Amino acid sequence: MESKTPILLEVKNLKKYFPIRTGFFRRTTGQVSAVDGVSFFIREGETLGLVGESGCGKTTTGRCILRAHPPTAGEVWFRKDGEMVNILELSTKEMKPLRREMQIIFQDPFSSLNPRMTVMDIVSEPLRIHGLAQGAELKAQVRELLEAVGLKAQHMNRYPYAFSGGQRQRIGIARALALRPRLIICDEPVSALDVSVQAQTLNLLEDLQKEFGLTYLFIAHDLSVVEHISDRVAVMYLGNIVELAKAEELYINPLHPYSEALLSAIPRTDPDHVSKRLVLPGDVPSPANPPPGCKFHPRCRYAQPICQTEKPEWRLLHDDHWVACHRAEELSLVGIDYD
Amino acid sequence: MSDTTSKSEELFRLYEELSDASADLEPEDLAEQKSLDAIFAASQWQLMWRKFKRNKVAIAGGIVVLLFYLGALLAGFIAPYTLESRFVKYIHMPPQRVRFFNNGKLQPHVCGVDLTIDENLRKHYTPDCTERFPLQFFAHGEPYKLLGLIDTDVHLFQVPDGIVSLLGTDRQGRDMFSRILYGSQISLTIGLLGVLMSLLFGSVLGVISGYYGGWIDDLMQRLIELVRSFPAIPLWMALSAAVPPHWPPLRTYFAVTLILSLIGWTWLARQLRGKVLSLRHEDFVLAAKMTGATDAWIIFRHLIPATFSHIIVVSTLAMPSMILSETALSFLGLGLRPPITSWGVLLKEVQNIQSIALYPWVFTPALAIAILILAFNFLGDGLRDAADPYTV
Ligand SMILES: Nc1ncnc2c1ncn2[C@@H]1O[C@H](COP(=O)(O)OP(=O)(O)OP(=O)(O)O)[C@@H](O)[C@H]1O
Ligand code: SF4
Ligand SMILES: [Mg+2]
Numbered sequence: 001m002e003s004k005t006p007i008l009l010e011v012k013n014l015k016k017y018f019p020i021r022t023g024f025f026r027r028t029t030g031q032v033s034a035v036d037g038v039s040f041f042i043r044e045g046e047t048l049g050l051v052g053e054s055g056c057g058k059t060t061t062g063r064c065i066l067r068a069h070p071p072t073a074g075e076v077w078f079r080k081d082g083e084m085v086n087i088l089e090l091s092t093k094e095m096k097p098l099r100r101e102m103q104i105i106f107q108d109p110f111s112s113l114n115p116r117m118t119v120m121d122i123v124s125e126p127l128r129i130h131g132l133a134q135g136a137e138l139k140a141q142v143r144e145l146l147e148a149v150g151l152k153a154q155h156m157n158r159y160p161y162a163f164s165g166g167q168r169q170r171i172g173i174a175r176a177l178a179l180r181p182r183l184i185i186c187d188e189p190v191s192a193l194d195v196s197v198q199a200q201t202l203n204l205l206e207d208l209q210k211e212f213g214l215t216y217l218f219i220a221h222d223l224s225v226v227e228h229i230s231d232r233v234a235v236m237y238l239g240n241i242v243e244l245a246k247a248e249e250l251y252i253n254p255l256h257p258y259s260e261a262l263l264s265a266i267p268r269t270d271p272d273h274v275s276k277r278l279v280l281p282g283d284v285p286s287p288a289n290p291p292p293g294c295k296f297h298p299r300c301r302y303a304q305p306i307c308q309t310e311k312p313e314w315r316l317l318h319d320d321h322w323v324a325c326h327r328a329e330e331l332s333l334v335g336i337d338y339d
Numbered sequence: 340m341s342d343t344t345s346k347s348e349e350l351f352r353l354y355e356e357l358s359d360a361s362a363d364l365e366p367e368d369l370a371e372q373k374s375l376d377a378i379f380a381a382s383q384w385q386l387m388w389r390k391f392k393r394n395k396v397a398i399a400g401g402i403v404v405l406l407f408y409l410g411a412l413l414a415g416f417i418a419p420y421t422l423e424s425r426f427v428k429y430i431h432m433p434p435q436r437v438r439f440f441n442n443g444k445l446q447p448h449v450c451g452v453d454l455t456i457d458e459n460l461r462k463h464y465t466p467d468c469t470e471r472f473p474l475q476f477f478a479h480g481e482p483y484k485l486l487g488l489i490d491t492d493v494h495l496f497q498v499p500d501g502i503v504s505l506l507g508t509d510r511q512g513r514d515m516f517s518r519i520l521y522g523s524q525i526s527l528t529i530g531l532l533g534v535l536m537s538l539l540f541g542s543v544l545g546v547i548s549g550y551y552g553g554w555i556d557d558l559m560q561r562l563i564e565l566v567r568s569f570p571a572i573p574l575w576m577a578l579s580a581a582v583p584p585h586w587p588p589l590r591t592y593f594a595v596t597l598i599l600s601l602i603g604w605t606w607l608a609r610q611l612r613g614k615v616l617s618l619r620h621e622d623f624v625l626a627a628k629m630t631g632a633t634d635a636w637i638i639f640r641h642l643i644p645a646t647f648s649h650i651i652v653v654s655t656l657a658m659p660s661m662i663l664s665e666t667a668l669s670f671l672g673l674g675l676r677p678p679i680t681s682w683g684v685l686l687k688e689v690q691n692i693q694s695i696a697l698y699p700w701v702f703t704p705a706l707a708i709a710i711l712i713l714a715f716n717f718l719g720d721g722l723r724d725a726a727d728p729y730t731v
Binding site for chain 2: 063066068095096099100102103104106108111112113114115116122125126129130159172175179
C-alpha cells in the first residue's frame, strides 16, 4: 500500500475500562483495562491485521470503533465525503448514515445469525433498517449478495440451522456486505471454522476486498492467519499495541520481544524452526491488575530493571515501523526466514 | 377392461415424460431439493409442532383444555338449565344415571325419581323406572343468550316433563352440571384474563428490564422482590377487602382479576428478563445495532420473537395457579361473591362437613378444577419440551 492512499480510519489513544462491580450495591471496586491507549490508522483498501492472545482487547477495540460500547477515552476518525470526522462525537442520528460505511463480521457463526430468521431475512435486514429496498428489489439484492459470497440463492428461505459453520460465516459476510460498506471489521472470522474451510473463507474475503474495494481491520489471535491477508500487522498485548509494521517487515524483522515469541509459534514445515519455538513463561496477567512499567516485563526474557518501572513509549523506529519497547534498537530479534 | 389398461398406459407414459423433462431441467437435484427444503425451511413453529405432536400426554391435555373452553363458550347451550332454575322438589338429589336403551331400542333417557323421607328427616331419592323420560336433543327450554349475543332457547338436551341432573342438585335444588358449566365461564376467563394482564405488565417490564439493564433493571428487580416478599394470601386478603361489596358483579370480576395479576406479572417479568438478558449479548443483536437498528426494531424483530415460545409456555404453566388462586380467594369469601358463579363460589357454598358426608356430588366443581389443572400442566410441560428447538 502506498502512503499516498488516503487514510480511512484513524484511532487515537483509544481507551476502554470496564468497571468491576461487587457487593449488594454494585459499587465499582476496580476496573478492567481492556483497551489501554491504542493508536493506529488504516488506509483505504488496506488490510490491517490485529493480533494478540485471548483477552488482550482486540474485540473491545473493534467494538469501540463501531461504538458498540462507549470508549472511556480517545478518538475515532473516519473519512466521510473526503473529510475526517470523529465518530465518537456524533449523535445516534448523525451516526446512522455512517453505519452504512462500516460493518462487522463475527467470530461465532452460531451466535451471529438469528436462528428464527430465514437467510433472506438475515441478509436483507441492513437494507430494511436503512429502508433501501423492498419487495422484489430486496429479493434481487439478497440473491446477488448470496451469489457474491458463493451461496445458492435458492436456499434463501432456509433457516441458519440448515447450514454448516463455513456457510453460516458466508451468510454473515453477505449481511455485512449488504450496505456496500467501505470498512469491515473482521473479528476472528475463521477461528471457529475447520482448517480446510478457513482457507476458503480467507480467499473469499480477499476476493471480496478486490471486488468491492473494501478496507479490513482483520482480528486474529495468531500471526499465521493474518500472514497472507494483511498489508500491515499490529501486535497487541494486554490492551496495548506493542508493535505495528508492514507484514513482511514485521515477520522478518520483529522489533518487540512479544512479536518474536508469537512468530516462533507459527508452525513451519521446516523442522529446525519447531525446536526454536519460544515458550513464554507464566500466564497472561489479568487486565484488571496489569503489571507496572512495560506490561510484558514479567514474561520478557530481555527485561531490564527499567522495564519494571517505566512504561515504554509508542514510537516510530523505522519507516512505518512502530514499536513500544525500551530496548528495540539494541536487540536483534529472530523473525521468519522466507526461503 | 381394455379401456382402463390403455388409460393407465397413457398415464404411465405421461408420467415418464414428465419425469424426464424435470430431469433435464435440474439433474437429480429436484426431488432432493424439495425434500431438503421441507426440512430446512421449517420455521420455529413448525419444528415445535413436530416435536409437540409426538407427546401424546400433552396432546391429550391440550384436547381436554380445549373441551373445557368450548364448554365455557357454549355453556348456555350445553347446560340444560340456567343459573336461576330451581327444583324445590329435588333438593340435594344425587346424580341421575342416563340409560341408553329402552326395551332394546336406542333411546337415551332418565328414570323418574321417588322421594322418601326417613325417621331422621333425611331425604332419599330412588330411581323409579316405571316412569321414563327420554332426552330430547336440540329441544326448546329456558331462554338464554348464546355466546352472550344471540337470544335462543335451544339446548343440547332437555327432559321436558321431568328433571335431568347429571351431577345432582345442590341445597336449593339447582342442577350442578349446569352450574359447573356456567361457573367455568367465570373461572376459565378469569384465568385467561389474569394471565393476559400479567403478560402485559410482565413482558413489557421484563423485556425493558433485560434489554436496558443498568438502573432501570435494578429498580425493576427491587420492585419485583418487594411485591414478591409479601405473602400472597394476606396480600390478596388486604386487597380484596378494599374492593367495596356494593360494586356491581362485572367490576368485582375485573378487580379480582387485577389483584391476581398483580402478583402473577412478577414471575413472568423475571423469566423474560433472564431470557432477554442472555439474548441481548448475542452477536445477531449487536449486528442489528451496529447497522443502525433502533431499540424498537431490536425488541420487536429479535427479542420478542425469540421469547414468544417462552411466553406461551410460561402463560400455560401460569394458568393453573391463576385458576386455583381465584378458587381459593372465592372459597375464602374474598374473591367473587354470588350472584357471580365461579367454581370458587360453588365450593364456598358447600363449605361444611355435612355436605361432604351426605352430598358428595356437590363437590364436583373441585373435580372439574382438578381435571383442568392436570390437563393444563400436561399441556404446559409438553409445550415447554417442544418450545425451543434451538436450545436443545
Ligand atoms: N462487557 C465487558 N464487561 C467487562 N469486561 C469485559 C467486557 N468485555 C470484555 N471484557 C474484558 O476485557 C478484556 C478484553 O476482552 P476482549 O474480548 O476485547 O479480548 P479479545 O482480545 O477479543 O479476546 P478473544 O481472543 O478471547 O476474543 C478481557 O479481559 C475481558 O474479560
Ligand atoms: S520494554 Fe523491556 S520488558 Fe518490555 S518488551 Fe521491551 S525489553 Fe521486554
Ligand atoms: Mg475477541
